[in-house]
Amino acid sequence: MTRSIFLSLLFHSAMIVLTALSLPFMKRMPIDLPPIVSVDLIQISDITNIPFAPKAREVLEKIKKKKERVVSEQAPPSKKKKEKPDRIPLPDDLNKEKKKIVKKKQNPEEIKELIRQDSEFEKKELFDPNQVAALIDKSKVEQAETSKKEKKLTQSNIKKTSFTTGLTLSEEDALKAQIFGCWSLPLGLPYEENLLVRIKLRLKPDGTVLRSTILDHERMNTPGQRFYKVLAESALRAVRICQPLRVPPAGYERWKDLQLNFNANEMLKG
């Protein structure tokens, strides 16, 4: 009895001590933030303001044009809400029903009457990081060379490191632009759901991916998270199609671990 009380006290005090120690670190964080450095942003954008890969931009413009054709005279939904005093509440049990349906789908599909299913041998998809490097085929060599050229272009900016992200704006833009072009968004996704896929990468100095990990990996095989899985798979494909990533030529230690946050909401809503 006394022993356990003693142990408890010990652990608690250890925690408090740890806390006391760690808190100052936390406090120091904001102090670390540099004063806003007025780097000449204009120059940077001159070089790197190519936010979309040309193909992606084309598509975006196409879509914009199409949008103009689609007619809608209604006020935006937020305004509409106020207009109606007695809005009909959406059926509450909608979500429950959805869940039920989803659960059903997890069961092996059976085809009634006419068609019988012989077997289902869907394999568990485990991601094999070692495979990735092996996948890079010769066609990527050309790409790598062109990216080298680009690296030269951006070299002048390297010193202007932004302290918050660890990449300069131009470096970040280059990387984003590259991935925009590679990422085929799964178009059927519902935009109401907040889907964010975070992928942690370990890179080689040349920008090839050594290892990629989905941070919320458990969601991949959770029932009712099919959309998450679809999005995560598309994000992984994007990274693989893109590699070697356009990373800065220097400062490997800085960006060898990189986290990409894939969020399709903005695109799907628009």
Next chain:
Amino acid sequence: MDYLVSIKKILLIAFAAVALTACATQKKVGKQVSAEAEAEVVKSDVYTGQETVEYLATGVPDRVFFATNKSVLTTAARDTLRKQAAWMRKNKDVTVTIEGHADERGTREYNLALGERRANAAKDYLLTYGVSGERITVISYGKERPVNSASTPVAWSQNRRSVTVKAN
């Protein structure tokens, strides 16, 4: 504790303000809608020509015409129906079917209901002029049986009709 109370007050005021703005927008919208509705109602587009009209007997036209989305009988329509009533009172053994029709500019299901309402408007008028209800049946064809195939306002006005047809 004091500042908690003040926060509560602020929240209450904010809530009241939001509630009030909601009221204001409602009223505005109501006015807009009724103005729109009036604009649609005022249009008078009843066919007055003779082109498609057939006759039950000499001087007794078989059909009356309606305005868009309406089943109100016009003066001309009442005149026609009085002639039909007189004709039916004279020919006691005649029974009729009144067919209600709509133009092609509405949804199918609503048009079926509208045709039924038009046919009944005609029927009711005949009843008030002494024709027995047992001699009249009513059927709606909605937009299914236009008399004029053209997609023009004139054709549509010819198709918005109720036609009295001899049934025996």
Next chain:
Amino acid sequence: MKRLFFVIFCFFLLIRPTVALIEVDITRGNLEPLPIAVSSLYHEQGSQEIIQGEKIIKNVGEEISKIIEANLKRSGLFNPLKKDSFLQSSDIAHIKPRFEDWRLIKAQALVSGKVTISENRLRTEFRLWDVIAAKEMIALAFSTTPDNWRRVAHIISDKIYQRLTGEEGYFDTRIVYVSETGKKTRRIKKLAVMDQDGANVKYLTLGNELVLTPRFSPTNQLVTYLSYFRNFPRVYLLDIETGVQEVVGDFPGMTFAPRFSPDGKKIIMSFAKDGNSDIFTMDLATRVVEKITDHSSIDTSPSYSPNGKYICFNSDRSGLQQIYVMRSDGSNVKRITFGKGLYGTPVWSPRGDLIAFTKVHNNRFYIGVMRADGSGERLLTENFYQEAPSWSPNGRVLIFYRETRSDEEGKGFSAKLWSIDLTGYNERLIETETDGSDPSWSSLLSK
């Protein structure tokens, strides 16, 4: 207690890595349909041919792959790549795809498969591969009688669609519609049913009487529709398999605008009498008739919410055609459309969140969707005349019909079936042998 929480909180802070990881937000991507390679399903040596009527199908595997390609393409979400660019033959691709070859032609996914026909059984297996990750995503096998090969293709399409989008598919479905022929002033109309892609048309009535607005039951076995049999417009029930028809209820006047309740036990419809249309339900088992609305206006086009608790319908009680929602017992009637113009044909989406409708404004017709409370109206397509949307079972696509202008002789008139997805971009004509109208989409045939 508070202290304890504080300590725990601090503990969590402590285990957080203190070195800032570089994070890059990716919020844009490529909106082009996903490039997918559908390899011909390998027709195993020594397999028989399929003889269907006069048609002899030599290579079922290839035919199946063509149907899959067509389905995926029509969805607007996939871009099936041309087969002549394929580098690997279909038999080897099914065993072990050379992913580099498929990556070279820019495919991100690959469908491979094999068919065997022996002793009047068609065995089909297929695999879906993630070309970029070099892994299998799904693998299934089906066995059925050979004349079911089209359905096999549709089921495979559904599996692929579901695996790559996360949504249920809608390819293994049928559409019941009204087939139209003849002059505009005297159209001959027949009930017809076909596969979702327009194949396998079957006529259900002879065209002797006017038929309108067929709708599938939730189990897809029954169709309810309006027939002018003997010049009495009444709601009928038709069993597609047996061909048996019966009148629904014993009403002293016109019944129309029928639809099934989501549990399939009731039919909801309008009944018109003395110039007034109200909404009624009839229980198919007990024959009990219930009056749902009681108003001197026209109340029609009722449609249940998927949970059966609400009904949306069309009424002109405000003076003009608008959409209303009420509880399924008729209480709590609320108008939900307040936009400019007239609103009709409300249909509740199978997901429950949206209502599709027809809108008429300035003599133009629109198909649109809005939330069940009337907010967030989005118009998907505008035309001279179009109406009667019906939802695909996954709630992503709408099918409707569109009529064209004509002159006094009726020249130029046509009625065609069209589909459009919720984005409003992917509008497609559905080819039918004759003109068509009043489409109604079934639910998935294999669930």
